[in-house]
Structure formats: structure tokens, C-alpha cells
Amino acid sequence: MVAASLSTPTAAAGAGPGGWIAALLATASGGADALAASRQRAAQALAQIPLPSRRDEAWRFTDLAPLTALNPTLLTPAPAAQPEVAAGSLRLHLDGRSDPLAGISLPAGVEPISGAELSETLGQVLAATGSADLWPVLLNGATARSVLALRVRGAVPTSLELVSDAGGGEGILSLRLLLLLEPGASVEVLQVHRSSGANLTSVVLEARLREGAVLRHGLLAPGDGAACLLATVAVEQATGSRYSGVSAHGGWALGRLEPRLVQREGAAHSALKALQLADGRQISDTHSQMVFAGPGGRLEQLHKAVADGHGRSVFNGAVQVPRLAQRTDAAQLSRNLLLSDRARIDTKPELEIVADDVRCAHGATVSRLQQDELFYLQSRGIAADQAARLLLRGFCEEVLQELPAAAAAWQPLVSLLGEEGR
Amino acid sequence: MIRPDAPVLLEIHDLQARVEDQPILKGVSLTVRAGEIHAVMGRNGSGKSTLSKVLAGHPAYTVTGGTVHYLGEDLLSLEPELRARAGLFLGFQYPVEIPGVSNLEFLRVATNARRAGKGEEELDTFAFEDLVRERLQVVQMDPAFLERSVNEGFSGGEKKRNEILQMALLDPLVAVLDETDSGLDIDALRIVAGGVNHLAGPDNATLLITHYQRLLDVITPDYVHVMAAGRILRTGGKELALELEERGYDWVDAELAALERTPAEVL
Numbered sequence: 135m136v137a138a139s140l141s142t143p144t145a146a147a148g149a150g151p152g153g154w155i156a157a158l159l160a161t162a163s164g165g166a167d168a169l170a171a172s173r174q175r176a177a178q179a180l181a182q183i184p185l186p187s188r189r190d191e192a193w194r195f196t197d198l199a200p201l202t203a204l205n206p207t208l209l210t211p212a213p214a215a216q217p218e219v220a221a222g223s224l225r226l227h228l229d230g231r232s233d234p235l236a237g238i239s240l241p242a243g244v245e246p247i248s249g250a251e252l253s254e255t256l257g258q259v260l261a262a263t264g265s266a267d268l269w270p271v272l273l274n275g276a277t278a279r280s281v282l283a284l285r286v287r288g289a290v291p292t293s294l295e296l297v298s299d300a301g302g303g304e305g306i307l308s309l310r311l312l313l314l315l316e317p318g319a320s321v322e323v324l325q326v327h328r329s330s331g332a333n334l335t336s337v338v339l340e341a342r343l344r345e346g347a348v349l350r351h352g353l354l355a356p357g358d359g360a361a362c363l364l365a366t367v368a369v370e371q372a373t374g375s376r377y378s379g380v381s382a383h384g385g386w387a388l389g390r391l392e393p394r395l396v397q398r399e400g401a402a403h404s405a406l407k408a409l410q411l412a413d414g415r416q417i418s419d420t421h422s423q424m425v426f427a428g429p430g431g432r433l434e435q436l437h438k439a440v441a442d443g444h445g446r447s448v449f450n451g452a453v454q455v456p457r458l459a460q461r462t463d464a465a466q467l468s469r470n471l472l473l474s475d476r477a478r479i480d481t482k483p484e485l486e487i488v489a490d491d492v493r494c495a496h497g498a499t500v501s502r503l504q505q506d507e508l509f510y511l512q513s514r515g516i517a518a519d520q521a522a523r524l525l526l527r528g529f530c531e532e533v534l535q536e537l538p539a540a541a542a543a544w545q546p547l548v549s550l551l552g553e554e555g556r
Numbered sequence: 557m558i559r560p561d562a563p564v565l566l567e568i569h570d571l572q573a574r575v576e577d578q579p580i581l582k583g584v585s586l587t588v589r590a591g592e593i594h595a596v597m598g599r600n601g602s603g604k605s606t607l608s609k610v611l612a613g614h615p616a617y618t619v620t621g622g623t624v625h626y627l628g629e630d631l632l633s634l635e636p637e638l639r640a641r642a643g644l645f646l647g648f649q650y651p652v653e654i655p656g657v658s659n660l661e662f663l664r665v666a667t668n669a670r671r672a673g674k675g676e677e678e679l680d681t682f683a684f685e686d687l688v689r690e691r692l693q694v695v696q697m698d699p700a701f702l703e704r705s706v707n708e709g710f711s712g713g714e715k716k717r718n719e720i721l722q723m724a725l726l727d728p729l730v731a732v733l734d735e736t737d738s739g740l741d742i743d744a745l746r747i748v749a750g751g752v753n754h755l756a757g758p759d760n761a762t763l764l765i766t767h768y769q770r771l772l773d774v775i776t777p778d779y780v781h782v783m784a785a786g787r788i789l790r791t792g793g794k795e796l797a798l799e800l801e802e803r804g805y806d807w808v809d810a811e812l813a814a815l816e817r818t819p820a821e822v823l
Contacts, residue, residue, distance in 0.1 A: 505615065510652035513612050514662070514722060515640035515669030524665070528656025528705070 155180060158206035158306065162277045168253060169278060169310070176275030179267070186269050195448040195480045196419045200387035201334060201362050208277060209305030209333050216297065223324075223540040225295040226282065228309050234282050234296075241292040244321070247283040247314065256281060256312060259340035263368040263394040263425070270364040270392065274308050274338040283312035286319040286347075293322035293540050300361065302331035311339040315347035315375075324352040324538045328549075329361035329386075338366045343375035343402075351379045352538040356549035357386030367393045371402040373428070378404075380536045383418065384411025384440075384550045390419040400428025400459055406435040409533035411550055412445030412477065419448040426459035429489075433464040438533055440526065441470070441477035452484040453494065460491045468498040471529055527551065557758060558778045562589040565627060565730050565761050566611075572621035572786075573610045580606040582786035583622065588730065591758045595772055595797060596765045598783035599805050604765045605649060607783075608734040612646035613639055626730070640666075641673025645728035649735040649765075651715040654706040659718070662706045663688055663725055670726045691724040695751045713744035720751040731755070732763045737771040749774035769801035784812045 159177050164170075185202070186193040210231045219225045224241060226234040235246055247255065260266040282296065300307045313323065327335045335355075343349055355363055363386045369377050383389045395404050404424060412418035418441075424433050439447040447470065455462045468481045483496040503525050511521035527547060534546045566588040573581040580603050588594055598604045610617050611624065613636035624631040626644060634642070654662070667687070668678040679687060692699060695717040707715050716736055723731055733752065737745055752775055756762050764771060772780075772794065780796040781788045789808060790796065800808075 506652050507654050509614055509636060510648065510654070511662070511666075512636040513640055513646050513648075514666035514726070515637050515673065516665055517637050517669075518635070520665070521637075524657050524662070525654065528654055531656040 152185065154202045154206050155185065159276060161207045165279060167279055168248075169281060172257065173276055173278070176272050180272045180276050183269070183272075192421060192450070195446065196388070196390060196417055198388070200360065200417070203360070204306070204332055204334055204362065205304040207305040208279075209300060209303050209307045211299060211301040211303055211307060214299040214301050214328075216299070217543040217545075219295070220540045220543045222291065223293045223295055225297055228282065228296060228298040230279060230307050230309055233280070240284075241290055243286060243288045243290040243319070244294070245285050247285050247312065252281070252283050252312070255314065256283070256340070259342050259368045259370045260338070262370045262398065263396045263423070265366060265368045265392070265394045268366065268392065270336065270390065271338055271366050273364065274310060274336045274366070277306055277336065278308035278310040278338070281310040281312055283314075285314045285316065286321045287316045288319055290319070290321040293324060293538055295324045295326060295540050297326045298328070298335060298337070300327075300329035300331060300333045300335050304332050306334045306336060309335070309337040311337070313339070313341040313349070315341070315343045315349055317344040317372075318346045319344070320348035322350040322538045322540075324354065324540045326541075326544055327353075327355040327363060327365070328357070329363070330358045332360040334362040334364065336364045339368065341367070341369045341377070343369065343371045343377055345372045346374040347372070348376045349378070350538060351377065352541055353379070353381040353383070353391070354537060354541050354544055354546055354549075355381075355383035355386070355389065356546075357384070357389055360387050362387055363389040363391075365391045367391070369393070369395045369404075371395065371397045371404065373399050373401040376403040380407045380533065380538075382409040382530075382534055382537065382546055382550060384409075384413075384416070386416060386418065388417045388419075390421070392420070393422045395423070396425040396427055397431040398427050400426050400431040400462070403432045404434075406433070406437070407533050407536050408437045409439070409530055409550075410447060410449075411440045412447045413442045415444045417446045417448070421450045421452075423452040423454070424464070425454045426462045426464075427456070428458060429460045429462070431459060431462050431464075433466070435464075435466040436533070437466070437468045437481075438529065439468075439470045439479060439481070440473065440529065441479050442473040443477060444474075445477045447477075447479045447481075449481040450484060451482070451496070453486070453496075455485070455487040455489050455492055455494060457488045460489045462489060462492040462494065464492070464494045466496040470498070470500040471526070472500055472502055473526075557591040559589065559591055562591050562758075564589050567625040568622070569624070570622035571607070571610065571619070571624060573606060573617050573619045575606070575617050579620070580617075580786050581610065584783075584786070584788055586781065586788065588761045588763065590761055592779065593756060593762045593764065593775065593777045594779045594781065595777035596763060596781045596783055597767065597797060597800060599808070600767070602783040603786040604783045605734055608646055608732045608763070608765050611644065611732055612636055637669065640726070641669055643670070643673065643727070643729035645723055645726055645731045647719040647723060647731065647733035647736050649738060651707045651710075651719055653708045653710075655708050657706050658702075659704055659706050660685075660688070660702040663702070663722065666722065667725045674727075688725065691721060694724045694754055695720045696747050697721055712739035713741065716740060716744065716748050717751075720748055724751065724755060729760050730763065731760070732765065734765045735767065736764070737766055737768060745771065746774060769797050772797045782808060784808050789815075
């Protein structure tokens, strides 16, 4: 079995980016866990396609160089210091290897999924959202060795924190998550991914919301230094379901988030609020995709970005409204703050609207800090640099305050902006 | 209250300023002593709002001539925040909305900046809350406005009350209130004017920039200045405001035209 998976990457062996994948696949192959078969399939697929390059539309502005500079090996991080768990919250620790449920008693309404059901279900939401062949998903599939899979029934008052810290080690931390919300279920889930070293956190979440289910989802990801993040959030919604995703990422050498939503029969509610930050030479990227596969669906999307230093921010917001998706109501707004002459912001709505009876609004703004706002603060005795910090904080808070309450313990402002919290 | 021996707080001499390439102020001179309330009246475009912004240090305006001394020091060389910390306050005609910044935090940071300027200790969160709740009464403002973002979604009247609340917290020596009465209904006007009267004292001074007489029905000025075309055309007591109310601004135009014609006729 080891020999079989070793044979696939040899074609790409050698120096250069192709060699990076080959070397990674060599260290990731083998194992007899539940994911072994799907891992091998992903590895084979990955070995056969070139690394995404600037010639690919989806990676046009996003250079993978910070990623391929990392050591192509698997990482099992050591436990790291973490803030106290907020009341009403249950924290699960993800290190890609240990069982996050060991010694944990799950709240009523939440149970693990395993065995045949897991192997059958895993990947279905990726397929439904057209995400199975995305390069970050294949990379995750080829390297993840375990999956945290949970079923939710009824209203669960406890919020779940799914937490990883890649720490200062080198290599790749691959995390795979699956959430199945039964009809009428509701739950709050906060993902927190941190890192401080030359490593990649690769995370793929699949969430299926049955009729009338409600998922309040947060993703807080403060990075540092050479650390990279590739996060995919695939959500499949049945009618009457509500998905609300609030994300904030920044500080990564390369940080890319891909929310991929589909309303299978329309008539569901999706909300996306995001903040991304790029300073220094960081790249902060979001590629979102919303597909209305039925009529009467709603989307509210706000994407905010801040670029400073030589930082680069990329946003691509795809919304697909095919003919059968009549009476879709979608609004997308991209608001960007450009704080330096050398920073760069690329933002692009990508609306494909075929249905004729729809409301689809979109807009994008790029600006510096507003002079009249700065002057107002200065005229109250607040120094220019402090005024600028207050305004920047205000810009970010609009998204950060929508994160699940459990995020407060992680001090989003401090971790993303280096600002003192309140 | 006019006391000829009261200390001079603000001394404006032949002030000239432009915005972009447009000269707006063409030689304004004005002396303000402690205890005085001055009203600066004039039509839109007469330069009265520009005067207030130049005094506060708005970066869009360039001073091209003249001097301003505040407490004997060169005001124009100071950054806007230093002018504020020294006790100069500008009440904005259009207070700025700042989404995401809580009003309470904004007020606390501003108050502490001014306290530092007076050599007083900073107030901690609790001490400040006590202070702000007391000062809220000056403008009869609902404490719920403290929890909101600065001016965001406030009505015109609520914004102006928030300005006077800031004035009450910052304890200025010279308050310049730019069209504080604009957009206010009669009740809001009464409350805002009540706040200004409450805060006016023998040691500070107020400069009211206004278009209408009605503010001066509730705040009695010691001096009224009429501005036109970037200059102070005439100065008088409160009866000058009444005269303006009665005769309108047309005579100002006539007087201005005469003034501008005179040199040509001499030639």
C-alpha cells in the first residue's frame, strides 16, 4: 500500500514547485485510517495537475510562492497556550492526528458520525458545491489523516469551538471537518486557526443544512510571519435553512479563504460577512461562490478588506443565478481600505444572472481613511495616529462584532491588528 | 458679559485663507475676551464657516495671511489636536458619522486628551461614566446614544446635542459653534441653546456662527459681527442682529458693492 501511493508522484519529482508536491505526497502517503482510500485518490489527482499559477484565473493575483517555500512535510503541532473557554462554549482541539473528542462529553443533540456513514457522506457537500477539484481541497484531501464529523439535532445552546494552532513548527497541518444539521437543528460553530511558524494550515469544512436548519458559523484566523492558510468552507442548504458565516483572517504570508455555498432548492437564507487584512508583504485572499439552484433564495454579503505596507488583498465574489432561480434576492458589497501607496487591492464581483425576475445588487468601494472623519477626531484632541487607529478599528469592528460570542476570548482585534482590546 | 479688562483669549488679525485656489477669507480681524459671547452672521458663502474651520485647523484650508493668537500663542502653528487640547472647541455644522467607533469610547478618549492638556489626570472607565452621565443632563440626552457608533444614524437634533455634550465634557476656553442652530426644531434649539448658556461663564468665550436671528433670541450675544465676501463688514451689539432680521441681508450687499466700487471711483 505504501509502494502504491509512492509510485504516483514520481513523475513530478525533482526540484521546483512540482517537486514540492511530490515531496509532500511522499511524506503523506500510507496509513490505514478511514481516510486512506480518499487520500490516495486526492493524491493521484493532485499529482496529475500543475500547481495553480498566475495564469489560472482563480489564482491570477495570488502567488503561491509563500506556500511552496514551506517544508513539504506533515506537521503535528504541540499543544499551545489558549485563552479560557467562555461560558456556554465547548472547545475541541484539532491537531490533525489526535481524536478531538477523546475525554469530551458532547452536549445533547450533538453526536459523532463514523464508519460507513462517514465514508459515504464525506465529500458530498464538496461535490454539491463544485469544490471537490479545487486545488486547496485536493491538497487537504491528500494530506488530512482524520476528520471531525458531527451530527446536530434540535437547538443546541452550547457553541462549539473548533480550534487549531499550528504553532512554530514546520510543515502542513491538515484538518477536515464535517457538520450535518438535521431538519430544524440550530447550532453555533466557531473555527479558530492560529499559527506563528513556517507552516500551512489547510482546513476544509463541509456543512449540510437540512430544511429549516440554522448554522451560525464563525472563522477567526490570525496568522503570523511565514505561516500560510488555505481554508475552504462548503455549505449545502436545503429550503428554509439559514447559514450565517462571519470570517476574519489576516497576518498570513498567504491566507486564502473559499466559502462555497449552494442553495439546493433555493428558498434559503445565506449571509456572509468577512474581514481580511494584508500588511507587510502578506497576501489576503477570499474567493467566494454562491449558487442559487432554486427560486426565492437570499444572500447578504459584506466583504471588507484592509491593505497596508506592501500587502495585497484579493476578493472575488461569484454569484450564480440560473434561470430556475427566479425571485432571488442577492446583495454583495465589497468595502476596501487602502492604507499605503504600495499596498494593492483587487476586488471583483462575478455575477452570472440568467433568471429575469431577480434583485441582485453589488458594489465595491476602495478608499483611504476619510479626511473628514480624521479631522473630526483630531478636533477633539485625538492625535492623528490615534485617530487613524480608531477609524481602522471601527472599520474592522463592523465585521468582528458579528463573530460568535465565543470569539471574544480570542481577542480578535488584538490578534488581527495588534490593537488593545476593550 | 463685556469686561474691557478681561484677558484676551483669541486675537484674529487680518486673517486670509483659501480653499484650493479660491480665496475665501480676505482679512478678518476679531478680538475675543473672556466672558464674551460673539455672534458672526452672514449669508451662505460669506466665509463664516471657513473662519471656524481655519480656527480649528481643517487641512483643506490654507492660511495665506494674517495671524491668530490664542492665549497669546500662535494658534496657526498648532496641529488640530493640540488646539483642542488647549481648549479650543469647534462645534460642527455637520457632525461626522464614524461607524464602528462607540460614542462612549470616543467621548472618553477626547475627554482624557483635553484633561491631559489641562494637566489633569486621565479618568478611568468608571469615573468617566459617572462624569458623562452627569453631563448628559446638560443636553437632556438619552444615555442609549452612548452605546451607539459616533453620530451614526443620529437625527440632526441628536447630532447637535452630541456636539454640545462634547463641549460640556471638554470644558473649552473658546467654543466656536458653527451653525449649531441649523436643522433644529424649536424644542431642540431650546435645549441646545440652554446647554450653551449653561456652559458660558466669565472665564470662557463663545463664538456663534449663525445665519438666523432665532438662535440669538435664546442666547444673547455681547457682539454681533456681519460677514460678507470674506470680511467683517460691520460690528455692533445685539441690536445689529435685530436690524439684520428686519432689513434682511440686502443692505449688506449694497454696502459691500459700495465698498468695492469706491477704490475704482477714486481712480
